[in-house]
Amino acid sequence: MKQKLLWALARRHVWSDANSTVVRMVSALSIAGVAIGVAALVILQAFMGGFTEAVATGLTAMNPPLHIYLPGGGHMDDFDLGAVQSIASEIPGITRVEGVLEKPAVVSGAPGTVSGAMVRGGNNAGLTIGMDLARELGVTAGDEIRIASTAGVEISGMGRVLVDTIVALAVDSVADFGLEEYNSSLVILPLNTARDIFRAHGELTSLGAFVEKGTDPVEASELLNSALYREYAGGGWPVYMSCIPFLAFHGNLFKALGLERAAMTIVLALITVVALLNLSSALTMIAMEHRRDIGVMRAMGLPPSGVFRISILRGFLLGGSGAVTGLAFSWISIFTINRYFPIKLDGTVYWIDVLPGVFPVTTALVVTLLTILVCLAVSTFPAFSALSRSPSEALRYE
Amino acid sequence: MNREIVLSAFDIHRSYGSADASIQVLRGADITIKIGEVVAVTGPSGSGKSTLLHALGLLERPDRGKVLICGENGWALSSRKRAELRNRKIGFVFQFHHLLEEFTLKENVMMPCLIAGESSEEASGKADRLLERVGIIHRASHFPSRVSGGEKQRAAIARAIIMKPDIVLADEPTGNLDADTSAGVEKLIMELAEEGSRSFLLATHSQDLASAVHRRFSLGSGVLREVK
Incomplete structure:
Protein backbone atom coordinates (compact mmCIF):
# COMPACT_ATOMS: atom_id res chain seq x y z
CA MET A 1 0.00 0.00 0.00
CA LYS A 2 1.38 3.34 -0.95
CA GLN A 3 1.66 6.38 1.28
CA LYS A 4 0.24 8.44 -1.62
CA LEU A 5 -3.08 6.60 -1.36
CA LEU A 6 -3.35 7.28 2.38
CA TRP A 7 -2.60 10.96 1.78
CA ALA A 8 -5.28 11.11 -0.92
CA LEU A 9 -7.83 9.46 1.39
CA ALA A 10 -7.01 11.72 4.34
CA ARG A 11 -6.97 14.83 2.17
CA ARG A 12 -10.35 14.12 0.59
CA HIS A 13 -11.85 13.18 3.95
CA VAL A 14 -11.03 16.63 5.33
CA TRP A 15 -11.51 18.62 2.14
CA SER A 16 -13.21 17.61 -1.07
CA ASP A 17 -15.87 19.15 -3.26
CA ALA A 18 -17.82 15.96 -2.73
CA ASN A 19 -17.79 16.42 1.09
CA SER A 20 -20.88 17.69 2.80
CA THR A 21 -20.93 21.43 3.50
CA VAL A 22 -20.85 20.63 7.22
CA VAL A 23 -17.57 18.69 6.90
CA ARG A 24 -15.99 21.43 4.84
CA MET A 25 -17.15 24.08 7.27
CA VAL A 26 -15.89 22.11 10.27
CA SER A 27 -12.53 21.59 8.55
CA ALA A 28 -12.28 25.26 7.61
CA LEU A 29 -13.18 26.40 11.12
CA SER A 30 -10.66 24.14 12.79
CA ILE A 31 -7.92 25.25 10.37
CA ALA A 32 -8.86 28.88 11.05
CA GLY A 33 -8.86 28.29 14.82
CA VAL A 34 -5.38 26.81 14.83
CA ALA A 35 -4.15 29.49 12.42
CA ILE A 36 -5.46 32.30 14.65
CA GLY A 37 -3.91 30.71 17.75
CA VAL A 38 -0.50 30.30 16.11
CA ALA A 39 -0.60 33.76 14.52
CA ALA A 40 -1.61 35.41 17.82
CA LEU A 41 1.29 33.74 19.63
CA VAL A 42 3.84 34.65 16.96
CA ILE A 43 2.60 38.25 16.55
CA LEU A 44 2.66 38.76 20.32
CA GLN A 45 6.24 37.48 20.50
CA ALA A 46 7.19 39.65 17.53
CA PHE A 47 6.04 42.91 19.11
CA MET A 48 6.93 42.14 22.72
CA GLY A 49 10.34 40.92 21.60
CA GLY A 50 10.67 43.85 19.19
CA PHE A 51 9.99 46.35 21.97
CA THR A 52 12.48 44.74 24.37
CA GLU A 53 15.08 44.50 21.62
CA ALA A 54 14.59 48.12 20.49
CA VAL A 55 14.93 49.43 24.04
CA ALA A 56 17.97 47.23 24.72
CA THR A 57 19.56 48.22 21.40
CA GLY A 58 18.87 51.91 22.12
CA LEU A 59 20.40 51.62 25.54
CA THR A 60 23.47 49.66 24.44
CA ALA A 61 24.03 51.84 21.35
CA MET A 62 24.58 54.87 23.56
CA ASN A 63 26.40 53.18 26.39
CA PRO A 64 29.34 50.81 26.64
CA PRO A 65 28.13 47.28 27.41
CA LEU A 66 30.18 47.14 30.64
CA HIS A 67 30.01 49.80 33.30
CA ILE A 68 32.77 50.14 35.91
CA TYR A 69 31.94 52.31 38.89
CA LEU A 70 32.61 52.95 42.56
CA MET A 241 35.73 49.17 41.80
CA SER A 242 32.97 47.02 40.47
CA CYS A 243 31.74 46.09 37.01
CA ILE A 244 28.20 45.34 35.86
CA PRO A 245 26.71 44.89 32.40
CA PHE A 246 25.04 48.15 31.44
CA LEU A 247 21.64 46.50 30.83
CA ALA A 248 21.63 45.34 34.46
CA PHE A 249 20.94 48.97 35.38
CA HIS A 250 17.58 48.42 33.68
CA GLY A 251 17.14 44.88 34.98
CA ASN A 252 13.76 45.66 36.55
CA LEU A 253 12.41 46.99 33.27
CA PHE A 254 13.49 43.89 31.36
CA LYS A 255 12.19 41.60 34.11
CA ALA A 256 8.81 43.39 34.01
CA LEU A 257 8.71 43.13 30.23
CA GLY A 258 9.61 39.44 30.47
CA LEU A 259 6.86 38.81 33.03
CA GLU A 260 4.26 40.59 30.90
CA ARG A 261 5.38 38.63 27.86
CA ALA A 262 5.16 35.34 29.77
CA ALA A 263 1.66 36.15 31.05
CA MET A 264 0.40 37.11 27.60
CA THR A 265 2.03 34.01 26.10
CA ILE A 266 0.11 31.84 28.57
CA VAL A 267 -3.20 33.53 27.67
CA LEU A 268 -2.58 33.12 23.95
CA ALA A 269 -1.32 29.57 24.39
CA LEU A 270 -4.69 28.84 26.05
CA ILE A 271 -6.42 30.23 22.94
CA THR A 272 -4.34 27.80 20.89
CA VAL A 273 -5.32 24.97 23.25
CA VAL A 274 -9.00 25.85 22.70
CA ALA A 275 -8.37 25.79 18.94
CA LEU A 276 -6.78 22.37 19.30
CA LEU A 277 -9.76 21.09 21.29
CA ASN A 278 -11.98 22.34 18.47
CA LEU A 279 -9.74 20.52 16.02
CA SER A 280 -10.05 17.36 18.10
CA SER A 281 -13.85 17.48 17.91
CA ALA A 282 -13.63 18.22 14.17
CA LEU A 283 -11.46 15.14 13.70
CA THR A 284 -13.92 13.04 15.67
CA MET A 285 -16.76 14.32 13.51
CA ILE A 286 -14.85 13.65 10.30
CA ALA A 287 -14.02 10.17 11.57
CA MET A 288 -17.70 9.49 12.28
CA GLU A 289 -18.69 10.84 8.87
CA HIS A 290 -16.25 8.43 7.22
CA ARG A 291 -16.69 5.46 9.49
CA ARG A 292 -18.48 3.42 6.84
CA ASP A 293 -15.90 4.38 4.21
CA ILE A 294 -13.20 3.00 6.45
CA GLY A 295 -15.23 -0.21 6.76
CA VAL A 296 -15.41 -0.42 2.96
CA MET A 297 -11.67 0.20 2.68
CA ARG A 298 -11.02 -2.55 5.19
CA ALA A 299 -13.26 -4.89 3.21
CA MET A 300 -11.07 -4.09 0.20
CA GLY A 301 -7.98 -5.02 2.17
CA LEU A 302 -6.82 -1.86 3.92
CA PRO A 303 -4.79 -3.12 6.90
CA PRO A 304 -5.33 -1.75 10.44
CA SER A 305 -2.09 0.25 10.16
CA GLY A 306 -3.60 2.03 7.14
CA VAL A 307 -6.73 2.91 9.12
CA PHE A 308 -4.55 4.34 11.88
CA ARG A 309 -2.38 6.33 9.50
CA ILE A 310 -5.37 7.85 7.69
CA SER A 311 -6.66 9.19 11.02
CA ILE A 312 -3.27 10.61 11.95
CA LEU A 313 -2.86 12.17 8.49
CA ARG A 314 -6.25 13.88 8.81
CA GLY A 315 -4.99 15.51 12.03
CA PHE A 316 -1.72 16.40 10.38
CA LEU A 317 -3.48 17.97 7.41
CA LEU A 318 -5.87 20.07 9.49
CA GLY A 319 -3.33 21.01 12.17
CA GLY A 320 -0.48 21.44 9.72
CA SER A 321 -2.57 23.64 7.40
CA GLY A 322 -3.69 25.71 10.38
CA ALA A 323 -0.20 26.08 11.81
CA VAL A 324 1.40 26.94 8.47
CA THR A 325 -1.43 29.36 7.61
CA GLY A 326 -0.98 30.98 11.02
CA LEU A 327 2.75 31.21 10.46
CA ALA A 328 2.31 32.82 7.04
CA PHE A 329 -0.42 35.13 8.33
CA SER A 330 1.76 36.26 11.24
CA TRP A 331 4.70 36.98 8.93
CA ILE A 332 2.51 38.95 6.52
CA SER A 333 0.86 40.84 9.41
CA ILE A 334 4.19 41.78 11.00
CA PHE A 335 5.58 42.88 7.64
CA THR A 336 2.46 44.89 6.78
CA ILE A 337 2.25 46.57 10.18
CA ASN A 338 5.95 47.50 10.11
CA ARG A 339 5.78 48.75 6.55
CA TYR A 340 2.38 50.37 6.18
CA PHE A 341 0.73 50.72 9.59
CA PRO A 342 3.51 51.33 12.13
CA ILE A 343 2.28 51.34 15.72
CA LYS A 344 3.10 54.80 17.11
CA LEU A 345 4.11 55.13 20.74
CA ASP A 346 4.57 58.13 22.97
CA GLY A 347 8.36 58.32 23.16
CA THR A 348 8.30 60.16 26.47
CA VAL A 349 6.55 57.18 28.04
CA TYR A 350 7.86 54.22 26.08
CA TRP A 351 11.34 55.51 25.10
CA ILE A 352 10.74 54.59 21.47
CA ASP A 353 8.40 56.25 18.98
CA VAL A 354 7.43 53.24 16.88
CA LEU A 355 6.80 49.71 18.09
CA PRO A 356 8.88 47.45 15.86
CA GLY A 357 7.75 43.90 15.05
CA VAL A 358 10.64 41.48 14.75
CA PHE A 359 9.58 38.11 13.30
CA PRO A 360 10.73 35.61 15.94
CA VAL A 361 12.06 32.83 13.70
CA THR A 362 12.91 30.28 16.41
CA THR A 363 9.75 30.92 18.44
CA ALA A 364 7.61 30.75 15.29
CA LEU A 365 9.12 27.43 14.26
CA VAL A 366 8.80 25.98 17.76
CA VAL A 367 5.15 27.11 18.02
CA THR A 368 4.37 25.64 14.58
CA LEU A 369 6.07 22.33 15.29
CA LEU A 370 4.52 22.02 18.75
CA THR A 371 1.06 22.74 17.33
CA ILE A 372 1.52 20.08 14.65
CA LEU A 373 2.76 17.59 17.26
CA VAL A 374 -0.27 18.26 19.47
CA CYS A 375 -2.53 17.84 16.42
CA LEU A 376 -0.95 14.45 15.79
CA ALA A 377 -1.47 13.57 19.44
CA VAL A 378 -5.17 14.54 19.43
CA SER A 379 -5.73 12.60 16.21
CA THR A 380 -4.68 9.37 17.92
CA PHE A 381 -8.02 9.24 19.75
CA PRO A 382 -10.16 8.83 16.59
CA ALA A 383 -7.39 6.61 15.21
CA PHE A 384 -7.57 4.14 18.11
CA SER A 385 -11.34 4.40 18.12
CA ALA A 386 -11.41 3.43 14.40
CA LEU A 387 -9.08 0.50 15.09
CA SER A 388 -11.23 -0.80 17.90
CA ARG A 389 -14.18 -1.42 15.55
CA SER A 390 -14.46 -4.43 13.29
CA PRO A 391 -14.91 -3.70 9.57
CA SER A 392 -18.39 -5.18 9.85
CA GLU A 393 -19.38 -2.73 12.59
CA ALA A 394 -18.06 0.15 10.50
CA LEU A 395 -20.00 -1.05 7.45
CA ARG A 396 -23.25 -1.22 9.38
CA TYR A 397 -22.79 2.33 10.70
CA GLU A 398 -25.43 4.70 9.37
CA MET B 1 -6.84 -29.65 -0.14
CA ASN B 2 -9.35 -29.79 -2.90
CA ARG B 3 -8.16 -27.17 -5.45
CA GLU B 4 -11.70 -26.88 -6.76
CA ILE B 5 -12.95 -25.35 -3.52
CA VAL B 6 -12.55 -21.60 -3.08
CA LEU B 7 -14.50 -21.15 0.12
CA SER B 8 -15.51 -23.51 2.83
CA ALA B 9 -16.94 -22.73 6.23
CA PHE B 10 -17.65 -25.09 9.07
CA ASP B 11 -19.81 -24.77 12.12
CA ILE B 12 -20.15 -20.97 12.01
CA HIS B 13 -21.85 -19.61 15.11
CA ARG B 14 -22.63 -15.99 15.81
CA SER B 15 -24.78 -14.39 18.46
CA TYR B 16 -25.38 -10.80 19.54
CA GLY B 17 -26.27 -9.24 22.85
CA SER B 18 -25.41 -10.10 26.42
CA ALA B 19 -25.30 -13.58 27.96
CA ASP B 20 -28.87 -13.33 29.34
CA ALA B 21 -30.42 -11.64 26.32
CA SER B 22 -28.51 -13.11 23.44
CA ILE B 23 -29.81 -13.58 19.91
CA GLN B 24 -28.35 -16.59 18.11
CA VAL B 25 -28.04 -15.43 14.49
CA LEU B 26 -26.02 -18.33 13.08
CA ARG B 27 -26.19 -21.81 14.54
CA GLY B 28 -23.49 -23.93 13.03
CA ALA B 29 -23.60 -22.86 9.37
CA ASP B 30 -21.64 -25.01 6.91
CA ILE B 31 -21.07 -24.13 3.28
CA THR B 32 -18.64 -25.02 0.51
CA ILE B 33 -18.28 -23.16 -2.77
CA LYS B 34 -16.33 -24.40 -5.79
CA ILE B 35 -14.59 -22.46 -8.57
CA GLY B 36 -17.06 -20.82 -10.94
CA GLU B 37 -20.07 -21.61 -8.79
CA VAL B 38 -22.76 -19.02 -8.24
CA VAL B 39 -24.51 -19.66 -4.96
CA ALA B 40 -27.44 -17.78 -3.46
CA VAL B 41 -28.47 -17.48 0.17
CA THR B 42 -32.06 -16.43 0.66
CA GLY B 43 -33.96 -15.64 3.78
CA PRO B 44 -36.18 -12.98 5.31
CA SER B 45 -34.80 -9.66 6.47
CA GLY B 46 -32.93 -10.04 9.75
CA SER B 47 -32.33 -13.74 9.21
CA GLY B 48 -28.55 -13.27 9.35
CA LYS B 49 -27.60 -13.24 5.67
CA SER B 50 -25.33 -10.20 6.08
CA THR B 51 -23.79 -11.66 9.24
CA LEU B 52 -23.03 -14.87 7.36
CA LEU B 53 -21.44 -12.97 4.47
CA HIS B 54 -19.40 -10.82 6.85
CA ALA B 55 -18.15 -13.91 8.72
CA LEU B 56 -17.27 -15.67 5.45
CA GLY B 57 -15.65 -12.49 4.10
CA LEU B 58 -13.45 -12.14 7.20
CA LEU B 59 -15.12 -8.89 8.21
CA GLU B 60 -16.77 -10.15 11.40
CA ARG B 61 -15.25 -12.80 13.60
CA PRO B 62 -17.72 -15.62 14.33
CA ASP B 63 -18.07 -16.90 17.89
CA ARG B 64 -17.11 -20.33 16.65
CA GLY B 65 -16.24 -22.03 13.40
CA LYS B 66 -13.68 -21.97 10.69
CA VAL B 67 -13.55 -20.19 7.32
CA LEU B 68 -11.13 -21.42 4.66
CA ILE B 69 -10.45 -19.14 1.70
CA CYS B 70 -8.58 -21.12 -0.99
CA GLY B 71 -7.39 -23.39 1.80
CA GLU B 72 -6.22 -20.64 4.15
CA ASN B 73 -7.83 -20.46 7.57
CA GLY B 74 -8.82 -16.79 7.43
CA TRP B 75 -9.63 -16.22 11.09
CA ALA B 76 -6.36 -17.80 12.22
CA LEU B 77 -4.32 -15.17 10.39
CA SER B 78 -3.03 -11.90 11.81
CA SER B 79 -5.21 -8.87 11.02
CA ARG B 80 -2.64 -7.66 8.48
CA LYS B 81 -2.50 -11.04 6.69
CA ARG B 82 -6.28 -11.25 6.82
CA ALA B 83 -6.50 -7.80 5.16
CA GLU B 84 -4.14 -9.02 2.44
CA LEU B 85 -6.24 -12.13 1.92
CA ARG B 86 -9.40 -10.01 1.57
CA ASN B 87 -7.61 -7.79 -0.91
CA ARG B 88 -6.36 -10.62 -3.14
CA LYS B 89 -9.01 -13.32 -2.86
CA ILE B 90 -12.34 -11.75 -1.91
CA GLY B 91 -14.49 -9.12 -3.60
CA PHE B 92 -17.43 -7.44 -1.92
CA VAL B 93 -20.60 -5.91 -3.31
CA PHE B 94 -22.90 -4.22 -0.81
CA GLN B 95 -26.60 -3.44 -1.01
CA PHE B 96 -26.00 0.31 -0.85
CA HIS B 97 -22.97 0.19 -3.17
CA HIS B 98 -20.82 1.88 -0.49
CA LEU B 99 -18.74 3.79 -3.00
CA LEU B 100 -16.42 6.41 -1.52
CA GLU B 101 -18.22 9.70 -2.11
CA GLU B 102 -15.05 11.80 -2.41
CA PHE B 103 -13.67 9.70 -5.28
CA THR B 104 -14.81 9.34 -8.87
CA LEU B 105 -16.27 6.04 -10.08
CA LYS B 106 -12.95 5.20 -11.74
CA GLU B 107 -10.96 6.00 -8.60
CA ASN B 108 -13.35 3.85 -6.60
CA VAL B 109 -12.78 0.95 -8.98
CA MET B 110 -9.00 1.45 -8.80
CA MET B 111 -8.97 1.43 -5.00
CA PRO B 112 -8.30 -2.29 -4.32
CA CYS B 113 -5.35 -2.20 -6.75
CA LEU B 114 -3.94 0.88 -5.04
CA ILE B 115 -4.32 -0.79 -1.65
CA ALA B 116 -2.40 -3.76 -3.07
CA GLY B 117 0.42 -1.36 -4.00
CA GLU B 118 -0.08 -1.34 -7.76
CA SER B 119 0.89 1.79 -9.66
CA SER B 120 -1.81 4.30 -10.60
CA GLU B 121 -1.16 3.68 -14.32
CA GLU B 122 -1.63 -0.06 -13.95
CA ALA B 123 -4.76 0.36 -11.82
CA SER B 124 -6.12 3.00 -14.19
CA GLY B 125 -5.78 0.68 -17.19
CA LYS B 126 -7.57 -2.14 -15.40
CA ALA B 127 -10.31 0.19 -14.17
CA ASP B 128 -10.92 1.53 -17.68
CA ARG B 129 -11.30 -1.98 -19.08
CA LEU B 130 -13.72 -2.98 -16.33
CA LEU B 131 -15.78 0.21 -16.56
CA GLU B 132 -16.04 -0.45 -20.27
CA ARG B 133 -17.10 -4.03 -19.53
CA VAL B 134 -19.83 -3.03 -17.06
CA GLY B 135 -21.03 -0.30 -19.43
CA ILE B 136 -20.29 2.89 -17.47
CA ILE B 137 -17.00 4.10 -18.99
CA HIS B 138 -18.77 7.37 -19.88
CA ARG B 139 -19.28 7.94 -16.15
CA ALA B 140 -15.66 7.21 -15.16
CA SER B 141 -14.88 10.73 -13.99
CA HIS B 142 -18.20 11.28 -12.23
CA PHE B 143 -18.59 11.30 -8.47
CA PRO B 144 -21.05 8.74 -7.03
CA SER B 145 -23.51 11.48 -6.07
CA ARG B 146 -23.86 12.37 -9.77
CA VAL B 147 -24.79 8.95 -11.16
CA SER B 148 -27.84 6.66 -10.93
CA GLY B 149 -28.27 3.77 -8.49
CA GLY B 150 -27.73 1.19 -11.23
CA GLU B 151 -24.52 2.89 -12.37
CA LYS B 152 -23.26 3.01 -8.80
CA GLN B 153 -23.92 -0.70 -8.36
CA ARG B 154 -22.14 -1.48 -11.65
CA ALA B 155 -19.14 0.51 -10.41
CA ALA B 156 -19.29 -1.39 -7.11
CA ILE B 157 -19.28 -4.69 -9.02
CA ALA B 158 -16.31 -3.55 -11.12
CA ARG B 159 -14.50 -2.61 -7.89
CA ALA B 160 -15.26 -6.03 -6.42
CA ILE B 161 -13.72 -7.93 -9.34
CA ILE B 162 -10.77 -5.71 -10.28
CA MET B 163 -8.31 -7.83 -8.26
CA LYS B 164 -9.65 -10.97 -9.99
CA PRO B 165 -10.75 -12.40 -6.65
CA ASP B 166 -11.54 -16.10 -6.29
CA ILE B 167 -14.88 -15.31 -4.75
CA VAL B 168 -17.23 -12.34 -4.74
CA LEU B 169 -19.58 -11.93 -1.80
CA ALA B 170 -22.58 -9.84 -2.75
CA ASP B 171 -25.02 -8.70 -0.08
CA GLU B 172 -28.37 -7.91 -1.68
CA PRO B 173 -26.70 -6.49 -4.80
CA THR B 174 -30.06 -5.61 -6.34
CA GLY B 175 -31.89 -4.90 -3.11
CA ASN B 176 -31.89 -1.18 -3.62
CA LEU B 177 -32.65 -1.03 -7.35
CA ASP B 178 -35.84 -0.90 -9.38
CA ALA B 179 -36.94 -3.97 -11.35
CA ASP B 180 -35.43 -3.01 -14.71
CA THR B 181 -32.09 -1.94 -13.25
CA SER B 182 -32.04 -5.06 -11.06
CA ALA B 183 -32.47 -7.25 -14.10
CA GLY B 184 -29.49 -5.57 -15.78
CA VAL B 185 -27.28 -5.96 -12.71
CA GLU B 186 -28.34 -9.61 -12.24
CA LYS B 187 -27.51 -10.34 -15.86
CA LEU B 188 -24.12 -8.68 -15.44
CA ILE B 189 -23.31 -10.76 -12.35
CA MET B 190 -24.17 -14.01 -14.15
CA GLU B 191 -22.09 -13.01 -17.18
CA LEU B 192 -19.09 -12.05 -15.04
CA ALA B 193 -19.30 -15.33 -13.15
CA GLU B 194 -19.25 -17.25 -16.39
CA GLU B 195 -16.53 -15.20 -18.07
CA GLY B 196 -13.96 -15.42 -15.30
CA SER B 197 -14.80 -18.82 -13.81
CA ARG B 198 -15.34 -16.70 -10.72
CA SER B 199 -17.41 -17.84 -7.78
CA PHE B 200 -20.18 -15.68 -6.40
CA LEU B 201 -22.04 -15.97 -3.13
CA LEU B 202 -25.14 -13.81 -3.25
CA ALA B 203 -27.38 -12.94 -0.35
CA THR B 204 -30.63 -11.98 -2.03
CA HIS B 205 -34.35 -11.54 -1.83
CA SER B 206 -34.67 -11.62 -5.59
CA GLN B 207 -36.41 -14.77 -6.79
CA ASP B 208 -35.17 -14.12 -10.33
CA LEU B 209 -31.57 -14.01 -9.20
CA ALA B 210 -31.98 -16.97 -6.83
CA SER B 211 -33.47 -19.08 -9.58
CA ALA B 212 -30.63 -18.29 -11.98
CA VAL B 213 -27.81 -19.52 -9.71
CA HIS B 214 -26.13 -22.92 -9.58
CA ARG B 215 -26.98 -23.70 -5.98
CA ARG B 216 -29.23 -22.17 -3.42
CA PHE B 217 -29.29 -22.04 0.39
CA SER B 218 -31.92 -20.72 2.72
CA LEU B 219 -31.24 -19.20 6.10
CA GLY B 220 -33.87 -19.23 8.80
CA SER B 221 -33.73 -19.33 12.60
CA GLY B 222 -29.96 -19.31 12.36
CA VAL B 223 -29.80 -22.51 10.37
CA LEU B 224 -28.37 -22.62 6.84
CA ARG B 225 -29.92 -25.31 4.60
CA GLU B 226 -29.24 -26.14 1.00
CA VAL B 227 -32.41 -26.01 -1.10
CA LYS B 228 -32.41 -28.96 -3.47
Missing part, protein backbone atom coordinates in the same frame (compact mmCIF):
# COMPACT_ATOMS: atom_id res chain seq x y z
CA PRO A 71 29.92 51.12 44.54
CA GLY A 72 30.01 53.67 47.35
CA GLY A 73 29.66 56.58 44.92
CA GLY A 74 32.35 59.17 44.43
CA HIS A 75 34.47 60.11 41.52
CA MET A 76 37.10 58.14 39.68
CA ASP A 77 40.13 59.56 37.94
CA ASP A 78 42.67 58.85 35.22
CA PHE A 79 44.62 56.61 37.58
CA ASP A 80 41.63 54.29 37.95
CA LEU A 81 41.18 54.32 34.19
CA GLY A 82 44.81 53.29 33.65
CA ALA A 83 44.53 50.52 36.24
CA VAL A 84 41.36 49.08 34.76
CA GLN A 85 42.76 49.37 31.22
CA SER A 86 45.76 47.34 32.26
CA ILE A 87 43.65 44.66 34.04
CA ALA A 88 41.09 44.46 31.23
CA SER A 89 43.74 44.09 28.55
CA GLU A 90 44.26 40.53 29.74
CA ILE A 91 40.60 39.57 29.59
CA PRO A 92 39.54 37.96 26.32
CA GLY A 93 36.66 39.71 24.60
CA ILE A 94 37.20 43.17 26.10
CA THR A 95 38.46 45.51 23.39
CA ARG A 96 38.98 48.82 25.19
CA VAL A 97 38.14 50.81 28.33
CA GLU A 98 37.21 54.48 28.25
CA GLY A 99 36.63 57.10 30.87
CA VAL A 100 33.35 59.00 31.01
CA LEU A 101 32.46 62.25 32.71
CA GLU A 102 28.72 62.76 32.72
CA LYS A 103 26.94 65.55 34.56
CA PRO A 104 23.75 67.59 34.21
CA ALA A 105 23.96 71.07 32.75
CA VAL A 106 21.76 73.81 31.34
CA VAL A 107 21.93 74.44 27.60
CA SER A 108 20.53 77.17 25.42
CA GLY A 109 20.44 77.58 21.68
CA ALA A 110 18.32 80.05 19.69
CA PRO A 111 17.40 83.18 21.64
CA GLY A 112 14.85 82.46 24.35
CA THR A 113 15.43 78.71 24.43
CA VAL A 114 16.78 76.85 27.42
CA SER A 115 16.73 73.26 28.51
CA GLY A 116 18.20 70.87 31.02
CA ALA A 117 20.63 68.40 29.50
CA MET A 118 22.96 65.59 30.37
CA VAL A 119 26.43 66.39 29.13
CA ARG A 120 28.60 63.37 28.53
CA GLY A 121 32.29 63.71 27.90
CA GLY A 122 33.88 60.69 26.34
CA ASN A 123 35.71 59.46 23.33
CA ASN A 124 33.75 61.73 20.96
CA ALA A 125 35.41 63.75 18.18
CA GLY A 126 32.98 66.68 18.19
CA LEU A 127 29.75 67.82 19.79
CA THR A 128 26.65 65.79 19.05
CA ILE A 129 23.22 66.52 20.45
CA GLY A 130 20.00 64.53 20.44
CA MET A 131 17.50 65.49 17.75
CA ASP A 132 14.65 66.36 20.11
CA LEU A 133 16.91 68.57 22.17
CA ALA A 134 18.17 70.24 18.96
CA ARG A 135 14.59 70.91 17.94
CA GLU A 136 13.76 72.33 21.34
CA LEU A 137 16.78 74.59 21.23
CA GLY A 138 16.11 75.53 17.60
CA VAL A 139 19.57 74.55 16.42
CA THR A 140 21.01 72.37 13.70
CA ALA A 141 24.55 71.26 12.82
CA GLY A 142 26.86 74.31 12.63
CA ASP A 143 24.81 76.44 15.05
CA GLU A 144 26.14 77.41 18.43
CA ILE A 145 24.85 76.33 21.82
CA ARG A 146 25.82 77.53 25.27
CA ILE A 147 26.35 75.09 28.11
CA ALA A 148 26.19 76.33 31.69
CA SER A 149 27.40 74.07 34.43
CA THR A 150 25.86 74.14 37.89
CA ALA A 151 29.06 72.50 39.10
CA GLY A 152 30.85 75.80 38.48
CA VAL A 153 29.83 77.17 41.84
CA GLU A 154 32.61 77.59 44.35
CA ILE A 155 32.56 78.53 47.98
CA SER A 156 35.25 81.02 49.02
CA GLY A 157 35.89 83.31 51.94
CA MET A 158 33.53 85.75 50.25
CA GLY A 159 30.66 83.26 50.31
CA ARG A 160 29.08 81.57 47.26
CA VAL A 161 30.74 82.72 44.11
CA LEU A 162 29.36 81.87 40.71
CA VAL A 163 32.20 80.86 38.52
CA ASP A 164 31.81 81.71 34.84
CA THR A 165 31.20 78.29 33.38
CA ILE A 166 29.14 79.24 30.38
CA VAL A 167 30.83 77.74 27.37
CA ALA A 168 29.72 78.38 23.80
CA LEU A 169 30.30 75.48 21.44
CA ALA A 170 29.38 74.70 17.84
CA VAL A 171 27.09 71.73 17.19
CA ASP A 172 28.90 69.27 14.90
CA SER A 173 26.00 66.93 14.42
CA VAL A 174 22.44 66.23 15.46
CA ALA A 175 21.75 62.53 16.03
CA ASP A 176 18.93 60.10 16.56
CA PHE A 177 20.16 58.18 19.59
CA GLY A 178 17.32 55.68 19.33
CA LEU A 179 15.63 56.40 22.65
CA GLU A 180 13.47 59.41 23.41
CA GLU A 181 15.26 59.84 26.73
CA TYR A 182 18.61 60.35 25.01
CA ASN A 183 17.24 62.32 22.07
CA SER A 184 15.66 64.87 24.39
CA SER A 185 18.53 65.40 26.78
CA LEU A 186 21.92 64.10 25.72
CA VAL A 187 24.88 66.19 24.63
CA ILE A 188 28.01 64.23 23.77
CA LEU A 189 31.38 65.91 23.48
CA PRO A 190 35.11 65.15 23.94
CA LEU A 191 36.17 64.26 27.49
CA ASN A 192 38.49 67.24 27.83
CA THR A 193 35.77 69.70 26.79
CA ALA A 194 33.49 68.21 29.45
CA ARG A 195 36.23 68.54 32.03
CA ASP A 196 36.61 72.21 31.07
CA ILE A 197 32.87 72.84 31.38
CA PHE A 198 32.64 71.17 34.77
CA ARG A 199 36.09 72.30 35.92
CA ALA A 200 36.79 68.72 36.76
CA HIS A 201 40.24 68.02 35.40
CA GLY A 202 41.40 64.43 35.79
CA GLU A 203 37.95 63.46 37.06
CA LEU A 204 35.74 60.68 35.70
CA THR A 205 32.24 59.64 36.79
CA SER A 206 32.53 56.10 35.45
CA LEU A 207 34.46 53.85 33.13
CA GLY A 208 33.00 51.99 30.18
CA ALA A 209 34.43 48.84 28.66
CA PHE A 210 33.62 47.60 25.16
CA VAL A 211 33.46 43.98 24.10
CA GLU A 212 34.04 42.15 20.85
CA LYS A 213 31.00 41.20 18.75
CA GLY A 214 29.68 37.90 20.02
CA THR A 215 31.03 38.30 23.54
CA ASP A 216 28.41 38.02 26.24
CA PRO A 217 28.61 41.20 28.39
CA VAL A 218 27.44 39.28 31.48
CA GLU A 219 30.29 36.80 31.12
CA ALA A 220 32.81 39.54 30.38
CA SER A 221 31.69 41.53 33.44
CA GLU A 222 32.12 38.45 35.65
CA LEU A 223 35.62 37.93 34.28
CA LEU A 224 36.52 41.59 34.84
CA ASN A 225 35.10 41.51 38.38
CA SER A 226 37.17 38.45 39.28
CA ALA A 227 40.25 40.07 37.72
CA LEU A 228 39.65 43.24 39.78
CA TYR A 229 39.22 41.11 42.89
CA ARG A 230 42.46 39.17 42.21
CA GLU A 231 44.34 42.38 41.53
CA TYR A 232 43.30 44.24 44.64
CA ALA A 233 42.40 41.60 47.23
CA GLY A 234 45.46 39.59 46.18
CA GLY A 235 47.65 42.60 46.92
CA GLY A 236 45.96 43.30 50.23
CA TRP A 237 44.07 46.31 48.88
CA PRO A 238 40.35 46.91 49.25
CA VAL A 239 38.46 46.08 46.09
CA TYR A 240 36.90 49.46 45.41
